[in-house]
Amino acid sequence: MQVRTLLVGSAMLAMLAGCAAGPTDAPPMTEDTAEGVAHYQGTLPCRNCAGIDIDVRLEGDEQAPAEERTFTLDATYREHPQNPPDENYAGQWEALSGTAVDPNATVYELTPDGDGQIYYFLRVDEQTLELIDPERRRFQNNEMLQLRRQ
Numbered sequence: 113m114q115v116r117t118l119l120v121g122s123a124m125l126a127m128l129a130g131c132a133a134g135p136t137d138a139p140p141m142t143e144d145t146a147e148g149v150a151h152y153q154g155t156l157p158c159r160n161c162a163g164i165d166i167d168v169r170l171e172g173d174e175q176a177p178a179e180e181r182t183f184t185l186d187a188t189y190r191e192h193p194q195n196p197p198d199e200n201y202a203g204q205w206e207a208l209s210g211t212a213v214d215p216n217a218t219v220y221e222l223t224p225d226g227d228g229q230i231y232y233f234l235r236v237d238e239q240t241l242e243l244i245d246p247e248r249r250r251f252q253n254n255e256m257l258q259l260r261r262q
Contacts (some may be wrong), residue, residue, distance in 0.1 A: 115261035150174075152241050161192035166259060168233070168241065170220065174207040181205050183222050185231065201228050211248040219248050233259070 152169040155163040165188040171172040172181035187199040203224040211217040211234060220241065222231040232248060233241040234256065245251050251257060 114119075124258060125251065152259035153262055155190070156243065157256050158192070162190035164189055168259060170205055178204060178206070185224075203228070208230040208248070211244070211250070220245065
């Protein structure tokens, strides 16, 4: 089962539970100066396993030309009965302004090269990204969908 299927399933479950959103004060993203990469990790819920370990690396900054804003997203399933292979995506990212309830919020749109789902992450603060839906709405269980900066 692919991470996009599990993420969509998790998103749908969260949506069924109800959407919650609120304004966030989001300072500009800063990069790790040693590597030039902002690195985030976390474990997302999984209906059929113990969780999906997600590792996201954003290279470049919001003012860089599009070709210099790249990302990798790696997903590993924990204790999944079918032992699916790890999934690895790479592509370009874009900083978007505003969410459904906060016009000042920053959302990162990660578009994989080739096949793959587009991912949307709200910048909650300098240390936290949160998976949100394509309509840029937060889920009620939003704390379970957060990645922390490493």
